[in-house]
Amino acid sequence: MHAWPASxxxxxxxxxxxxxxxxxxxxxxxxxxxxxxxxxxVCGITPYDATHMGHAATYNAFDLVQRVWLDTKRQVHYVQNVTDIDDPLLERAVANGDDWAELAERETALFREDMTALRMLPPRHYIGAVESIPKIVPLVERLREAGAAYELDGDIYFSVGSDTRFGEVSGLDAEAMRLLSAERGGDPDRPGKKNPLDPMLWMAARPGEPSWDGASLGPGRPGWHIECVAIALEHLGMGFDVQGGGSDLVFPHHEMGASHAQVLTGEHPYARTYVHAGMVALHGEKMSKSKGNLVFVSALRRDGVDPAAIRLALLAHHYRADWEWTDAVLHEAVERLGRWRAAVSRPDGPSADALVEEVREALADDLDSPRALAAIDRWAAAQAAGGGTDEGAPGLVSRVADALLGVAL
Structure with missing residues (x-):
């Protein structure tokens, strides 16, 4: 699977x-x-209802991480998956009368277009779950051989008790985990499981659903968590620097992924740092596919909204904050973009040397993008007041906005 072009x-x-x-x-x-x-x-989309503003906010956060690293003269090895086979995708395909594979391909293509328009830096490896099945099957077999997995009516489950460090990613107690498991794709009430929290590694083939050769596992398809583990271990190895995603992935997804990997390799940690972006709401409720209260990047673009303004709307909120999308948020971003572009269009302006360091410091401080925007706002206000004769300043500000914030002026 290919990613999108890099700006x-x-x-x-x-x-x-x-x-x-x-x-x-x-x-x-x-x-x-x-x-x-x-x-x-960074965990990728399940390709239906792409790309809504919740998606965009998450990938904006980790785009900033990449840009901060690039500014330190490091290279970045970024990997992202696409969960192109999963229950929600199949359910949406049935509801829409679509072929599931065509739906996944269409929505993934739309996601790429949106990421390109928003100037999100692409992953080096962009990998689908389906293409990863040959890598996933041996991992499940190894877990079963090690006694860390068991069969239940043909399905293969991971035993969370096999990982002595289970729970250290989320820090949640068992009851909180059980509630979130039921809410986020688990089946804690299924009879016969050793532990209600045990997640599925391999789902045996169901009538009318797609399945693949699972060798000794039998025909079926992979569970959600083992998919990301197979891709991450293949391309990054253990102990990579950042595992990222939305805050709704802390449990069970990132907790289970860490346990899978640690049991498979006998090493710790799976990721050195776990970083999570906040949720975006609309009309007072979290923006989600299940509620259908979604604002799409592609719809805004069709309405003529400049992608740079969409990006500024995202950057106006700290990545860890939960916030609400409103018309006012977008209006403010459009106005800010206009002010910035007017400021950098002049032949000279106030010195921007200190501004470079202000923006760097803001982003190095837990990706404080609102503070970075405020610094450029101050320079643009000084420019509008006519204060400065530095001929290189407008170009430098333009490069700062592009390099560190992904905003093309």
């Missing part, structure tokens, strides 16, 4: 700062000091 990232004078970021697993802030190649895995 050029302008070079800035000097070098950026190491990123200090909130780690879900410890509940505190850590300083990321990757090697020459920073490694990040």
């Amino acid at each position: 050029e990232v302008p070079a800035l004078p000097g070098s950026g700062r190491d990123l200090r970021i909130h780690d879900t697993a410890t509940g505190g802030r850590v300083t990321l000091v990757p090697g020459p190649v920073a490694r990040i895995y």
